Every structure is written in structure tokens, then in C-alpha cells.
Amino acid sequence: MKLSADLVAFQRRLGHDFADPALLIRALTHGSLSSATRPDNQRLEFLGDRVLGLTIAEALLRADRGATEGQLAPRLNALVRGETCADIARQIGLGEVLKLGRSEMMTGGRRKDALLGDAMEAVIAAVYLDAGFEPARAMILRLWGDRIAGAEAAAFNxxxxxxxxxxxxxxxxxxxxxxxxxxxxxxxxxxxxxxxxxxxxxxxxxxxxxxxxxxxxxxxxxxxxxxxx
CATH class of the missing domain: 3.30.160.20 (Double Stranded RNA Binding Domain)
Structure with a gap:
């Protein structure tokens, strides 16, 4: 399967070239466009959430070896919540390549936090299934970057x-x-x-x-x- 030019450009922003491009396309397909032959990204979203959570939890433990569970939990929540995932999605232009049905396109779906956050998690799962945990982990750490170091401030509620x-x-x-x-x-x-x-x-x-x-x-x-x- 050959990817379109915009998806090739997205791969570059993501930092991962897919061996199985179908995984990327599925990760970017919202339920409003799904069909019997075009699965949506909900199952990938479920998996990506777990890959993200494990990666960020491990990174937080390494970043602050003296932190208690009570200190780490809100930091984790701040880094994996939907709004943060949506911000990362915007950072890499994910909204530009989301595959949406007409109704979602007409109501600004490419800019909605919920859709962007879910798709970001699905893309993480797609990388995990395409190449394994280490490439997915490396991508997350690169994209989340300084947010991990600033997690304590981000966790303040x-x-x-x-x-x-x-x-x-x-x-x-x-x-x-x-x-x-x-x-x-x-x-x-x-x-x-x-x-x-x-x-x-x-x-x-x-x-x-x-x-x-x-x-x-x-x-x-x-x-x-x-x-x-």
C-alpha cells in the first residue's frame, strides 16, 4: 500500500516510517468514516492508551527517584490526559490527516480535543504494532519531551x-x-x-x-x- 503525500509528510513529523501503512491509515480513521471494510481507530486507541501510560510512568520514575506514589499519580494523569494528547497531536499536525465523515468535518472535527487525543493514542498503538515497544517508547519520549521534566508543575490542580x-x-x-x-x-x-x-x-x-x-x-x-x- 502506497501512502499519499500528506501521510508521508506526517510520517516524517511523527518520526516513524510504517512497514505496514494500513496501520497508520486505521489509526487516523474516525468512527464517522468507518465501515465494514474500513475499521476505525477505537481498538487502537485502547491499546495506545496503555502503551502511553506505561512509557510515561516509567519516565516519571526515572526522572524523580524520590517521588512517592501520591506525587507521581497526578503527574501521570497530567501527561496522559486527553487535553495533553490533543496538544501533542496539534504539535505534529495530526488533525490535517485525520480521516473524518462529512458530519465531523462540517463541525470542526479536526480541531476537537477529543478526536485529536483519541487519534494520538491510536497512532501510538499503530507504531507499537508496526515496530514493537521500543520504537513506540522512543517516539513518545521524543514527542512529550520537556513535558515530562515539567510534570510536577503540570500536575498542579x-x-x-x-x-x-x-x-x-x-x-x-x-x-x-x-x-x-x-x-x-x-x-x-x-x-x-x-x-x-x-x-x-x-x-x-x-x-x-x-x-x-x-x-x-x-x-x-x-x-x-x-x-x-
């Missing part, structure tokens, strides 16, 4: 920190509310407000997931109350 602070003050958990929502479904713009029991409020705006803007709002509140990590 502003919502958790704010909730713990509120509880220590005898307050109920902070309340989050969507104050505004605009923009298309594939790139919504949120303004989210967080309110404490004592009436103090902070907010944050931006495109992305609701969860990410809630994190930004929580950080704004931590800045306001002087609990800056």
Missing part, C-alpha cells in the same frame, strides 16, 4: 487546591457557574465564575474545555486570596 483551602476555612466547596458561552461547538468560548461562601468571586474566559476554564477561574481565585502556589 487549581480546583483541588481551592477546594482544600475553602474546607480549611470551614467553607462549603467553591461554586462554578458558566456566566457566558459563545462560539461554535468545536471551539466554544466560556466565561466561568467561581464563588466562595463569603461572597468573593473570580472568573476566567477562554476557548477550550469547560474543565480547563474552571481551572483558570480557580487559579484566579487563588491569586485573589493570596494562595498562589
Amino acid at each position: 487549581a480546583k483541588t487546591a481551592l477546594q482544600e483551602w475553602a474546607q480549611a476555612q470551614g467553607m462549603a466547596p467553591p461554586r462554578y457557574q458558566i456566566a457566558e458561552r459563545s462560539g461554535p461547538d468545536h471551539a466554544p468560548l466560556f466565561r466561568i465564575t467561581v464563588t466562595l461562601d463569603d461572597g468573593r468571586q473570580a472568573d476566567a474566559s477562554g476557548t477550550g474545555t469547560k474543565r480547563s476554564i474552571e481551572q483558570a477561574a480557580a487559579q484566579a481565585m487563588l491569586d485573589l486570596i493570596g494562595e498562589i502556589p
Whole structure:
């Protein structure tokens, strides 16, 4: 099977030439385009998630030999979560080569975090099946790069920190509310407000997931109350 020019270019960005190009094509095929003769990438996504998790877990252990399980777990979660996988996918232009059905193409599927993150995991599995664990591991370590060294900072969860602070003050958990929502479904713009029991409020705006803007709002509140990590 001969790959198209755009997939050959993607292989170069990925850093792996497939012995079995069908694996790459399957990894890039979303369910909206699948058929009896064109399988989608869901099974590969399942496998890629495990290959990624093992690789990152091992890398974190090597990077900080004194870290406890309680310190390592949030770092791992920060590096393997869907948003991070989607960021890596954007970094290598994966969205440009995703194979989508018309409905997903019309609604901006090439830019959706969920689709990009899932496809990134599927591509990892495709490399693993094509060449084995070591090439897949090497690719992950190269693409994730400095993120592994910065995992401790990435693992900080502003919502958790704010909730713990509120509880220590005898307050109920902070309340989050969507104050505004605009923009298309594939790139919504949120303004989210967080309110404490004592009436103090902070907010944050931006495109992305609701969860990410809630994190930004929580950080704004931590800045306001002087609990800056």
C-alpha cells in the first residue's frame, strides 16, 4: 500500500516510517468514516492508551527517584490526559490527516480535543504494532519531551487546591457557574465564575474545555486570596 503525500509528510513529523501503512491509515480513521471494510481507530486507541501510560510512568520514575506514589499519580494523569494528547497531536499536525465523515468535518472535527487525543493514542498503538515497544517508547519520549521534566508543575490542580483551602476555612466547596458561552461547538468560548461562601468571586474566559476554564477561574481565585502556589 502506497501512502499519499500528506501521510508521508506526517510520517516524517511523527518520526516513524510504517512497514505496514494500513496501520497508520486505521489509526487516523474516525468512527464517522468507518465501515465494514474500513475499521476505525477505537481498538487502537485502547491499546495506545496503555502503551502511553506505561512509557510515561516509567519516565516519571526515572526522572524523580524520590517521588512517592501520591506525587507521581497526578503527574501521570497530567501527561496522559486527553487535553495533553490533543496538544501533542496539534504539535505534529495530526488533525490535517485525520480521516473524518462529512458530519465531523462540517463541525470542526479536526480541531476537537477529543478526536485529536483519541487519534494520538491510536497512532501510538499503530507504531507499537508496526515496530514493537521500543520504537513506540522512543517516539513518545521524543514527542512529550520537556513535558515530562515539567510534570510536577503540570500536575498542579487549581480546583483541588481551592477546594482544600475553602474546607480549611470551614467553607462549603467553591461554586462554578458558566456566566457566558459563545462560539461554535468545536471551539466554544466560556466565561466561568467561581464563588466562595463569603461572597468573593473570580472568573476566567477562554476557548477550550469547560474543565480547563474552571481551572483558570480557580487559579484566579487563588491569586485573589493570596494562595498562589
